[in-house]
Amino acid sequence: MSHNVLDLSNVYSAEIFLPTQNLTKLDIRSNMHQPIHFDKYLIYPDHVFGVLSELSFLGIDMMPVPQFGRGFSQITNLRVLHFQSCYLASLSNTTFQMFSYFVQKLSLTNCRLKAVRTDVDVLLPFPNLRVLDFHGTFMHLRRALHLLHPYMYSNFTTINFGHVSDDSIDSSELPFVTTITPDMMKYLKTICVENLNLSNNGIVDYEFESLFTFDRPECLQTLSFKGNRLLLLLQ
Incomplete structure (x- = not known):
């Protein structure tokens, strides 16, 4: 599903992944276009991804000010988190707090459009990295x-x-x-x-x-x- 035009803000219905709840790898990178405004929050549709509790790999685009809701905490087997098409402007102490404690690999590369602001405790949610x-x-x-x-x-x-x-x-x-x-x-x-x-x-x-x-x-x-x-x- 990577390299398409699947907009995270409006394409995914709540039921889209229900028939495939046993997925172990989901790659939806390189779908989002560069935004016009870099101070705008994107609330990722966590209710959509929360049913994928067996995922071990998630590849997804990173928007300027991302917000990941509680649904992502249900992906308890997640080990690899890979962000691409990166338009990141800010990482806060709460950015990753809903992701699995057991993530071992975090890839956040080529975010080059802005000087990324970072809070000091950004990586605390990943003690097993x-x-x-x-x-x-x-x-x-x-x-x-x-x-x-x-x-x-x-x-x-x-x-x-x-x-x-x-x-x-x-x-x-x-x-x-x-x-x-x-x-x-x-x-x-x-x-x-x-x-x-x-x-x-x-x-x-x-x-x-x-x-x-x-x-x-x-x-x-x-x-x-x-x-x-x-x-x-x-x-």
Whole structure:
């Protein structure tokens, strides 16, 4: 059902998925058109999706200010949540609160139309997360790193924060040209992560006891800094 013109706000009837309640994968990405207004809420039709309690994968478009109702809490087997056609403007502490506690992979990529505002506890509803992919979602590296605070001393397969900063969202508060500080790394450094991508984020330097001070460096298998202007002095 992906790559069609199925508008989330008016196409889905309450009964549409009743005959297919045992679905384990639903992909309805790339259906929504770019909105005109980026401050407008979209209330996702949770009563439609709530009958799909067996879903383990949900692929869906992300609108500027999304609201997911109680029906999504009934998708108790959900493990992979993938957003596409992303027009996101704001993530609040309540955005994901109705999704399953057991989600292991969250993919929210290529949200490039606005500088995404983020509340600090956005990811609290996902304590079992093992893959986090924000590649190409312009929120700034500092904001992305601070969202990791629920995962101190946890294990991750992949954290992809590639190109979350961009010169198109450069500001005095969140400059594109970035020096990594200990404060920015205070959560990430505690995480046992196998694959870490910090590429294309305007990184030019790092302060003492910041970038390469992982508590569990033996966990790292791949590490990407490509596309930055970082001079690594190895002794």
